[in-house]
Amino acid sequence: MSDVQKEMKKFVGRHAEKQWDWNAFSRTDGYAELRRAQMRYVGAGGSPKVDDPDTIKPEHFTLSFLELPQGNYGAMHTHADCEETFHGIQGYTSVGWAFDDEAVVAKVGPKDLLWQPIGRPHAYKNVMSEPVMLSIMVGSGKPLPPVIHTHPDSSPYAATFGATPDKVIEFSSRSEDPRIKEYAKHLVRYSQQKIHAHSAGFGYMKYVGGDGAAVPAVHYREDLIHLPAGKGVKTYEREVEDVYLVFEGLLTVGWEEDGKVVEQQIGPRDIIFNPPGRKHYFRNDGLDTTQFMMVTGTRTPETVKFQAA
Numbered sequence: 282m283s284d285v286q287k288e289m290k291k292f293v294g295r296h297a298e299k300q301w302d303w304n305a306f307s308r309t310d311g312y313a314e315l316r317r318a319q320m321r322y323v324g325a326g327g328s329p330k331v332d333d334p335d336t337i338k339p340e341h342f343t344l345s346f347l348e349l350p351q352g353n354y355g356a357m358h359t360h361a362d363c364e365e366t367f368h369g370i371q372g373y374t375s376v377g378w379a380f381d382d383e384a385v386v387a388k389v390g391p392k393d394l395l396w397q398p399i400g401r402p403h404a405y406k407n408v409m410s411e412p413v414m415l416s417i418m419v420g421s422g423k424p425l426p427p428v429i430h431t432h433p434d435s436s437p438y439a440a441t442f443g444a445t446p447d448k449v450i451e452f453s454s455r456s457e458d459p460r461i462k463e464y465a466k467h468l469v470r471y472s473q474q475k476i477h478a479h480s481a482g483f484g485y486m487k488y489v490g491g492d493g494a495a496v497p498a499v500h501y502r503e504d505l506i507h508l509p510a511g512k513g514v515k516t517y518e519r520e521v522e523d524v525y526l527v528f529e530g531l532l533t534v535g536w537e538e539d540g541k542v543v544e545q546q547i548g549p550r551d552i553i554f555n556p557p558g559r560k561h562y563f564r565n566d567g568l569d570t571t572q573f574m575m576v577t578g579t580r581t582p583e584t585v586k587f588q589a590a
């Protein structure tokens with residue numbers, strides 16, 4: 282195996298080969314309802330497990346998965362230094378935002394995205410009849426620990442998003458409530474997005490950052506790429522990292538060095554981290570359209586001119 286092949290394998294995170302860590306989060310001991318698991322792909326995210334050798338070293342953001350058993354929750358908290366994105370992977374996760382003593386709660390479903398601004402109090406809960414799964418990103422390689430506001434050791438309403446049950450407001454896209462409208466500006470519903478056609482032969486939805494994106498970027502941009510069977514792009518490089526997080530289908534990724542290429546094929550719930558300066562490309566060798574999130578470690582609008590391979 283060449284050095285580049287070995288190097289590339291270290292930057293691939295395969296869901297089937299990674300482990301759930303049920304002891305990742307602080308202040309959960311003795312609270313069965315807070316039990317939840319983290320799977321770290323890039324950095325440690327909101328957990329203190331910063332020296333896990335099985336994760337990729339972060340640059341501008343971390344990326345992990347969260348599994349939340351039925352009935353369990355993460356208490357209302359804020360991140361003082363970075364924005365946080367939730368991507369729906371499996372099931373529908375209820376996420377509450379605090380507005381004074383009230384909470385607005387929406388469900389984040391498959392391929393939906395909820396973007397929490399810096400300092401925005403939020404909590405999540407599984408009210409469904411099966412486990413739910415999110416992919417979570419925060420906009421810092423080394424985020425500060427979250428500040429927990431309504432832990433069950435001190436709040437009787439920790440399980441209801443920090444609000445008394447009569448002050449929990451369900452999200453509705455038809456509502457004129459200013460708090461729900463504020464929430465809605467940060468909730469990207471997959472079913473409501475327009476697909477833009479790229480001249481390189483793929484489609485894309487503008488989730489975070491760039492002209493006309495659903496929400497503005499702070500530390501990273503996100504586009505959901507729809508790559509038809511047989512399509513791909515020529516080699517490109519960036520000054521920052523980009524990560525491909527696959528939602529559907531198969532994705533072949535190539536790295537080029539000294540005119541030679543090595544490739545890895547990844548699938549649903551897998552990622553690849555393409556480091557800054559690495560020449561790389563993507564292609565779909567499958568028979569179905571591949572959908573993957575392209576996350577780029579900058580707020581600057583796209584500068585790469587993708588060309589069809």
Ligand SMILES: [Fe+2]
Pocket residue numbers: 327358359360365403427
């Ligand atoms: Fe958070």
